[in-house]
Amino acid sequence: MQPVINLLVQLQELIVARAQQEAGMPGAQLDQLDASIASLKKEIPPDVSQQFARLLQKSPLAIVPVVNGVCTACGMTLPVSLVHQVHAAEKIYHCPACARLLFHRESAARNTRKAPRRSDPPKVGIERFSAEALMIPALKGADRDAVLAELCQKLADEGFVDDAGKLLESALKREAIISTAVENGLAFPHVRCIEGGALTLALGLAPKAIKFDPAGKACTRIVFFVVIPTAASAFYLKLLSGLSQVFQKEENRAKLLEADSSEKLWKALMKTTRLVIQ
Template structure:
């Protein structure tokens, strides 16, 4: 592996830690994040000074400092790239930056693709949380006993409903993300996700595990409610607002119990819409 490849992988991992830190802050306001902060400092310290400085400037503006190239576009800002730039990113002999937004660029082996056109459900304009999810993505009885099994069920549903084109690859990316730091938080909630998805908008599946499963979260709390989100690069900033709103809403015992009490996917959908009515306009 070349030095540039190693540097790119280091930047991607650092970015995941930075975003994880942001997520924990919005979903667990009182959490102690010293260990996560130390991991960020240690990984940052190994970067060349010029790269580290530019990375830090970028993350002050938006969550994504290094983004994939897809269809000859910077997925961060959408600018078209020259063929020579794309070839340079693909070769990874040097560290490239988008000439428009200045984000670092990398060429992924495979991107998760999803529909580029928003799905439409009837003639009524979608509002609230229904802009990001649908009744087809409600799962009221997850059966898995491990994180991999639970996430596998959710990823399969997203593929079956044509929200992504490759459920198995989506699962691999979700597990890679969980390996960095668990997305489980207090109140039996977890926010597993995959970022950098190509095409379409942000989409969320909601899964309920009645018994609960150990998901690597704080203490010995079992996770029972899963909000799984696929996030195109352009919507990464909004993802944090979504997590913050969901976390505030479902910290309330009554709101989370309403989801857990749902016996059908239709009931789960109605409970989700009702609980988030004031959170998402």
């Protein structure tokens, strides 16, 4: 059954990528993704495909990884026997709590961002997801892979993830599906289904435009890198849509690009997004 599980994971990645393209690039040409989705669906047994479709009607994610014995979607600690069955993959198993399909995933980067203390003042807007420490006003990388490595390392250095190498590996796998570069010099690379922590955003500016999409013509200068726990997958699309809306405006992009320090970049990001990102 493992080959079918692999197909379901691939199909979900394509469906999520399509939703992200729609959110980040309104009016984007989606024919290539639609064709890939249709082709992949034909390879999945009809009964499994129907289960998968029903689950997608309820949630953006129909199949989720089991990490450390826990369903990453709902947080339920699964019976040890079920964890072993999921790992063996002789059939497809459901989470007893949320009913999502389950699959075993090898170790990946873990979000180590600490939850706010009750005594901390409440954060609003983009402050809920990021911090001045995650701003890079002048990226050193000259190509996509180097920029991604730099952003992953920043997240690790500041204590937001535990393994920059694994995070980079996951980010590059996502880019291989379809580039996260969009128009107006923006890119939204991300890694989903990260265990633990909360949705976290790092922002980097390229002093010179880079080819974030090796196959495309557009050049990128503003790179938002987002680490997304499974439970925050639906909210990420809202965040992506909001960021896309804000930075479609040239004056807002200019405010970011004028920043020459982490402090100034952070202040510019908070100011430009305060009315849209709640």
